[in-house]
Amino acid sequence: MSVKEYIQNVYNGVTSLLKGMRKTGYYFFHPKEIITQQYPDNRSTLQLAERFRGEVVMPHDASNEHACTGCTACELACPNGTIKIITRFDTTPEGKKKKALDTFIYHLELCTMCNLCVEACPTDAIKMAQNFEHSVFDRSKLTKKLNQPGSKIREGVE
């Protein structure tokens, strides 16, 4: 190691250490940067990140219509069998038989919130909600039916 390299080493070491200390020092003197949320105390004003994933839901519009075609892409994408789709065959006015969603069964107790089902869905029928307070006294309550009773597929969604 030449003398020049040696001095270069010392200089690089000191500057990189100072860079790190500058960052942590900035955080120390700026308490506004603190990201801790005092959860049970601030339930009403809780701020969750947009990408926070709490559970899978199926949005329904005002006329109780959803966008699920019953294609089972989500069921196939799910790595741990959280989703079970039961389909039925509806007869269209023209007399043709058409596959439609009967029941969307979602096992919250098995779900790891990996978001693969939402990415797999071709019609954006399901999405991740922010609700995370899921504790119940009975495990069977965590098996949910996502499509609302009497709902049907929205016109034009194929």
Added chain:
Amino acid sequence: MFSLEHITNEVQNWLSSNFSSGWVLVWECLIVIVLTTGLFAVLGLVLVLMERKVAAQIQIRLGPNRVGPRGMLQTVADTLKLVMKEGLTPDLADKFLFNLAPFLVMMVAMLLLAPIAFARGFQLWDINIGVLYISAVSSLSVIGILMAGWASNNKYSLLGAMRSGAQIVSYELSAGMAVLSIVVLSGSLQITEIIQSQQNGWWLFKGHIPAVIAFVVFIIAVTAETNRAPFDLAEAESELTAGFHTEYSGMKFALFFLAEYINIFIVCAIGATLFLGGWMPLHIGSWGGFNHLMDYIPSSIWFLGKTFLLIFLIMWFRWTFPRLRVDQLLALEWKYLLPISMLNLLLVTLIAILGWHF
């Protein structure tokens, strides 16, 4: 004006007018024991809380905030918990050494407190070899750590203790060199004289760049000597569970924990004494008005302020830098710190001989 020297003189006068000289000594010893123990307890509580709060702020967290107002009583609650816990001794451990080790570490910390000047005229023992005494006694703490590691009959403990030994022995050198450069500048080993020599400015400023380099080397070396991150190989949680104090629990663990923080306080106090003028107020050359204003702040406040500034610096290191590997640790000492501090000592000597410092 508030002055600790005044209080100690009052106590001394009152005692000597009421007791014979032998009893005065006994009473003074008792007072010193109570004060030291009290200081240790308070420092332990305050420094642990400070560490946790500083760590939290640096990591964008809140830190302890449930026990007492703003979490102020958290460490009191922790201490209560540790007192309640069972002090377990492993089956095949060397029982005598195992139980002796935490007290040895604590005793070294207590001995180091003796020559430190807390305020003007407020010092336990003003020996003429104060700095030598400090560097001699501080190297004893490695014996306690090695003893704990060896007596635990645990491979993690032994590995941690051995690492700690290698680390303290090697970093002692550059810490000594850094201390020596101030001794060269002030021309004395006595703590009071070193502080007096900084009447017109602290050595950090008076000694030009070599003093700054010595200060940096000193801070790095004492961080390593107190086994703190980024030099906490001796207890490296992720590798050795807790290093030399893996097998300790309850109050014996608390003593190690306390000794760590007391040692931080002591090395920072020494750093403040040598480089930042101890209890000496900030004086700038011939600014009469400014210097006079600074004199109004009690000397104990100056001392504690400087010490806690250095403690904050060391905590800042801990929560910023990642831990070094053993080879990196030794390379840093033998290839970088030691040559640099040797060269630096030469420069300081040159400055002292030629009288270039202010």
